[in-house]
Amino acid sequence: MTGENNNETDRTGNLQRVRAELTAAAQEVGRDPASVNLVAVSKTKPASAILPILAAGQRVFGENRVQEAAEKWPQLKRDYSDIRLHLIGPLQSNKVRQAVDLFDVIETVDRPKLARALARIMEETGIRPDCMIQVNTGEEDQKAGVKPLEADDFIALCRDQLKLPVRGLMCIPPVGDEPSLHFALLAQIAARNGLEQLSMGMSADYPVAVRFGATHVRVGTAIFGARE
Ligand SMILES: *Cc1c(COP(=O)(O)O)cnc(C)c1O
Numbered sequence: 203m204t205g206e207n208n209n210e211t212d213r214t215g216n217l218q219r220v221r222a223e224l225t226a227a228a229q230e231v232g233r234d235p236a237s238v239n240l241v242a243v244s245k246t247k248p249a250s251a252i253l254p255i256l257a258a259g260q261r262v263f264g265e266n267r268v269q270e271a272a273e274k275w276p277q278l279k280r281d282y283s284d285i286r287l288h289l290i291g292p293l294q295s296n297k298v299r300q301a302v303d304l305f306d307v308i309e310t311v312d313r314p315k316l317a318r319a320l321a322r323i324m325e326e327t328g329i330r331p332d333c334m335i336q337v338n339t340g341e342e343d344q345k346a347g348v349k350p351l352e353a354d355d356f357i358a359l360c361r362d363q364l365k366l367p368v369r370g371l372m373c374i375p376p377v378g379d380e381p382s383l384h385f386a387l388l389a390q391i392a393a394r395n396g397l398e399q400l401s402m403g404m405s406a407d408y409p410v411a412v413r414f415g416a417t418h419v420r421v422g423t424a425i426f427g428a429r430e
Contacts, residue, residue: 388400
Protein backbone atom coordinates (compact mmCIF):
# COMPACT_ATOMS: atom_id res chain seq x y z
CA MET A 203 0.00 0.00 0.00
CA THR A 204 1.27 3.55 0.50
CA GLY A 205 4.19 4.74 2.58
CA GLU A 206 6.71 2.23 1.28
CA ASN A 207 10.34 3.16 1.59
CA ASN A 208 13.54 2.19 -0.07
CA ASN A 209 16.30 1.72 2.44
CA GLU A 210 17.02 -1.57 4.09
CA THR A 211 15.42 -0.97 7.51
CA ASP A 212 12.34 0.44 5.87
CA ARG A 213 12.07 -2.52 3.49
CA THR A 214 11.97 -4.92 6.40
CA GLY A 215 9.39 -2.66 7.99
CA ASN A 216 7.40 -2.70 4.75
CA LEU A 217 7.48 -6.50 4.79
CA GLN A 218 6.17 -6.62 8.37
CA ARG A 219 3.40 -4.18 7.49
CA VAL A 220 2.31 -6.18 4.43
CA ARG A 221 2.28 -9.37 6.51
CA ALA A 222 0.19 -7.69 9.19
CA GLU A 223 -2.30 -6.44 6.62
CA LEU A 224 -2.55 -9.89 5.04
CA THR A 225 -3.27 -11.43 8.43
CA ALA A 226 -5.90 -8.78 9.19
CA ALA A 227 -7.60 -9.21 5.80
CA ALA A 228 -7.71 -12.99 6.21
CA GLN A 229 -9.14 -12.80 9.70
CA GLU A 230 -11.79 -10.30 8.62
CA VAL A 231 -13.32 -12.92 6.34
CA GLY A 232 -12.70 -15.86 8.65
CA ARG A 233 -9.78 -17.31 6.69
CA ASP A 234 -6.67 -18.87 8.20
CA PRO A 235 -3.86 -16.35 7.58
CA ALA A 236 -1.57 -19.29 6.86
CA SER A 237 -3.65 -20.02 3.75
CA VAL A 238 -2.38 -16.81 2.13
CA ASN A 239 1.10 -16.92 0.62
CA LEU A 240 3.01 -13.71 0.14
CA VAL A 241 5.00 -13.70 -3.10
CA ALA A 242 7.56 -10.90 -2.74
CA VAL A 243 8.07 -9.50 -6.24
CA SER A 244 11.76 -8.62 -6.55
CA LYS A 245 11.92 -7.81 -10.27
CA THR A 246 14.48 -5.07 -11.10
CA LYS A 247 15.84 -5.26 -7.54
CA PRO A 248 19.43 -6.40 -6.96
CA ALA A 249 20.43 -9.21 -4.61
CA SER A 250 21.52 -6.58 -2.08
CA ALA A 251 17.89 -5.48 -1.77
CA ILE A 252 16.63 -9.06 -1.55
CA LEU A 253 19.03 -10.27 1.16
CA PRO A 254 17.45 -8.30 4.05
CA ILE A 255 14.03 -9.63 3.04
CA LEU A 256 15.43 -13.17 3.09
CA ALA A 257 17.00 -12.44 6.48
CA ALA A 258 13.56 -11.38 7.72
CA GLY A 259 12.27 -14.85 6.91
CA GLN A 260 10.58 -14.31 3.54
CA ARG A 261 11.13 -17.30 1.24
CA VAL A 262 8.66 -16.96 -1.63
CA PHE A 263 9.65 -14.55 -4.40
CA GLY A 264 8.39 -13.58 -7.83
CA GLU A 265 10.30 -12.51 -10.93
CA ASN A 266 8.86 -11.58 -14.30
CA ARG A 267 11.89 -12.21 -16.55
CA VAL A 268 13.67 -15.51 -16.96
CA GLN A 269 16.98 -13.88 -17.90
CA GLU A 270 17.01 -11.52 -14.94
CA ALA A 271 16.06 -14.31 -12.56
CA ALA A 272 18.82 -16.53 -13.96
CA GLU A 273 21.35 -13.85 -13.07
CA LYS A 274 20.14 -13.26 -9.51
CA TRP A 275 18.65 -16.43 -8.07
CA PRO A 276 20.98 -19.44 -8.50
CA GLN A 277 23.37 -18.02 -5.90
CA LEU A 278 20.57 -16.98 -3.53
CA LYS A 279 19.03 -20.44 -3.88
CA ARG A 280 22.35 -22.03 -2.93
CA ASP A 281 22.47 -19.87 0.19
CA TYR A 282 18.82 -20.48 1.16
CA SER A 283 17.70 -23.94 0.14
CA ASP A 284 14.00 -23.40 0.93
CA ILE A 285 13.35 -20.52 -1.47
CA ARG A 286 10.28 -20.86 -3.72
CA LEU A 287 10.68 -18.82 -6.87
CA HIS A 288 7.61 -17.94 -8.96
CA LEU A 289 7.68 -16.88 -12.60
CA ILE A 290 5.01 -14.18 -12.93
CA GLY A 291 5.88 -12.78 -16.37
CA PRO A 292 5.43 -14.07 -19.93
CA LEU A 293 7.33 -17.22 -20.85
CA GLN A 294 8.61 -17.75 -24.39
CA SER A 295 8.75 -21.31 -25.63
CA ASN A 296 12.50 -21.12 -26.20
CA LYS A 297 13.08 -20.26 -22.52
CA VAL A 298 11.04 -23.13 -21.12
CA ARG A 299 14.02 -25.33 -20.29
CA GLN A 300 15.72 -22.56 -18.37
CA ALA A 301 12.47 -21.67 -16.59
CA VAL A 302 11.76 -25.28 -15.56
CA ASP A 303 15.26 -25.46 -14.13
CA LEU A 304 15.04 -22.25 -12.15
CA PHE A 305 11.45 -21.69 -11.05
CA ASP A 306 9.43 -23.66 -8.52
CA VAL A 307 6.13 -22.27 -9.79
CA ILE A 308 5.26 -21.06 -13.28
CA GLU A 309 2.22 -18.80 -12.92
CA THR A 310 1.88 -17.74 -16.54
CA VAL A 311 0.86 -20.78 -18.57
CA ASP A 312 -1.38 -19.13 -21.13
CA ARG A 313 -1.37 -20.89 -24.52
CA PRO A 314 -1.29 -24.39 -25.99
CA LYS A 315 2.16 -24.03 -27.57
CA LEU A 316 3.69 -23.12 -24.22
CA ALA A 317 1.75 -25.85 -22.41
CA ARG A 318 3.04 -28.45 -24.88
CA ALA A 319 6.62 -27.21 -24.53
CA LEU A 320 6.34 -27.38 -20.75
CA ALA A 321 4.97 -30.92 -20.90
CA ARG A 322 7.82 -32.01 -23.18
CA ILE A 323 10.59 -30.49 -21.07
CA MET A 324 9.08 -31.80 -17.82
CA GLU A 325 8.97 -35.24 -19.36
CA GLU A 326 12.59 -34.96 -20.50
CA THR A 327 14.00 -33.57 -17.28
CA GLY A 328 11.71 -35.06 -14.66
CA ILE A 329 11.55 -31.59 -13.08
CA ARG A 330 7.93 -30.60 -12.56
CA PRO A 331 7.40 -27.07 -11.23
CA ASP A 332 3.86 -26.26 -10.14
CA CYS A 333 1.86 -24.48 -12.83
CA MET A 334 -0.84 -21.85 -12.74
CA ILE A 335 -2.90 -20.77 -15.70
CA GLN A 336 -3.05 -17.07 -16.43
CA VAL A 337 -6.54 -15.84 -17.23
CA ASN A 338 -7.03 -12.55 -19.07
CA THR A 339 -10.07 -11.63 -16.99
CA GLY A 340 -10.33 -8.19 -18.59
CA GLU A 341 -10.04 -9.61 -22.12
CA GLU A 342 -7.40 -7.01 -22.94
CA ASP A 343 -5.76 -7.42 -26.35
CA GLN A 344 -2.30 -6.46 -25.13
CA LYS A 345 -2.39 -8.73 -22.09
CA ALA A 346 -1.38 -12.35 -21.87
CA GLY A 347 -3.70 -15.01 -20.56
CA VAL A 348 -6.45 -17.25 -21.80
CA LYS A 349 -9.89 -15.65 -22.23
CA PRO A 350 -12.42 -16.49 -19.50
CA LEU A 351 -14.66 -18.36 -21.98
CA GLU A 352 -11.74 -20.49 -23.14
CA ALA A 353 -10.40 -21.19 -19.67
CA ASP A 354 -12.21 -24.48 -18.98
CA ASP A 355 -10.97 -26.05 -22.22
CA PHE A 356 -7.43 -24.81 -21.71
CA ILE A 357 -7.35 -26.08 -18.13
CA ALA A 358 -8.52 -29.47 -19.38
CA LEU A 359 -5.81 -29.52 -22.06
CA CYS A 360 -3.07 -28.67 -19.57
CA ARG A 361 -4.20 -30.85 -16.72
CA ASP A 362 -5.93 -33.84 -18.26
CA GLN A 363 -4.25 -34.21 -21.62
CA LEU A 364 -0.74 -32.87 -21.04
CA LYS A 365 -0.66 -33.88 -17.35
CA LEU A 366 0.87 -30.60 -16.24
CA PRO A 367 0.84 -30.10 -12.46
CA VAL A 368 -1.80 -27.35 -12.62
CA ARG A 369 -2.51 -25.98 -9.14
CA GLY A 370 -4.47 -22.84 -9.82
CA LEU A 371 -5.17 -19.64 -11.72
CA MET A 372 -3.55 -16.24 -11.91
CA CYS A 373 -4.81 -12.87 -13.16
CA ILE A 374 -3.71 -9.26 -13.56
CA PRO A 375 -6.82 -7.02 -13.62
CA PRO A 376 -6.89 -4.08 -16.04
CA VAL A 377 -5.50 -0.85 -14.63
CA GLY A 378 -8.38 1.35 -13.48
CA ASP A 379 -10.97 -1.42 -13.26
CA GLU A 380 -12.55 -2.43 -9.98
CA PRO A 381 -10.29 -5.39 -9.15
CA SER A 382 -12.86 -7.28 -7.09
CA LEU A 383 -14.89 -8.11 -10.21
CA HIS A 384 -11.82 -9.80 -11.71
CA PHE A 385 -10.94 -11.56 -8.45
CA ALA A 386 -14.48 -12.92 -8.18
CA LEU A 387 -14.42 -14.13 -11.79
CA LEU A 388 -11.07 -15.88 -11.30
CA ALA A 389 -12.34 -17.55 -8.12
CA GLN A 390 -15.44 -18.74 -9.94
CA ILE A 391 -13.44 -20.29 -12.81
CA ALA A 392 -11.13 -22.01 -10.31
CA ALA A 393 -14.01 -23.37 -8.25
CA ARG A 394 -15.85 -24.92 -11.19
CA ASN A 395 -12.62 -26.57 -12.32
CA GLY A 396 -11.66 -27.84 -8.88
CA LEU A 397 -8.50 -25.74 -8.65
CA GLU A 398 -7.41 -24.58 -5.22
CA GLN A 399 -4.85 -21.84 -5.79
CA LEU A 400 -5.60 -18.26 -6.76
CA SER A 401 -2.73 -15.85 -7.50
CA MET A 402 -4.26 -12.40 -7.47
CA GLY A 403 -3.68 -9.06 -5.79
CA MET A 404 -0.70 -6.72 -6.03
CA SER A 405 0.52 -3.76 -3.94
CA ALA A 406 -2.57 -1.65 -4.63
CA ASP A 407 -5.19 -4.27 -3.88
CA TYR A 408 -3.85 -7.31 -2.02
CA PRO A 409 -6.22 -6.98 0.99
CA VAL A 410 -9.18 -7.04 -1.43
CA ALA A 411 -7.76 -10.10 -3.16
CA VAL A 412 -7.50 -11.92 0.17
CA ARG A 413 -11.17 -11.21 0.87
CA PHE A 414 -11.97 -12.80 -2.50
CA GLY A 415 -9.98 -15.92 -1.76
CA ALA A 416 -6.41 -15.26 -2.96
CA THR A 417 -4.01 -17.98 -1.87
CA HIS A 418 -1.06 -16.06 -3.38
CA VAL A 419 -0.65 -12.29 -3.51
CA ARG A 420 2.18 -10.82 -5.60
CA VAL A 421 3.51 -7.74 -3.85
CA GLY A 422 6.47 -5.72 -5.16
CA THR A 423 6.37 -1.98 -4.59
CA ALA A 424 4.81 -2.17 -1.13
CA ILE A 425 7.82 -4.19 0.04
CA PHE A 426 10.77 -3.08 -2.08
CA GLY A 427 9.76 0.50 -2.88
CA ALA A 428 9.24 2.00 -6.30
CA ARG A 429 10.97 0.45 -9.31
CA GLU A 430 13.21 2.54 -11.58
C1 LIG B 1 5.35 -6.37 -11.06
C2 LIG B 1 4.26 -7.36 -10.86
C3 LIG B 1 3.60 -7.47 -9.62
C4 LIG B 1 3.89 -6.58 -8.43
O1 LIG B 1 3.38 -5.30 -8.64
P1 LIG B 1 3.39 -4.20 -7.48
O2 LIG B 1 2.34 -3.25 -7.87
O3 LIG B 1 4.75 -3.60 -7.47
O4 LIG B 1 3.08 -4.89 -6.20
C5 LIG B 1 2.61 -8.43 -9.51
N1 LIG B 1 2.30 -9.25 -10.52
C6 LIG B 1 2.91 -9.18 -11.71
C7 LIG B 1 2.50 -10.11 -12.79
C8 LIG B 1 3.90 -8.22 -11.93
O5 LIG B 1 4.50 -8.16 -13.14
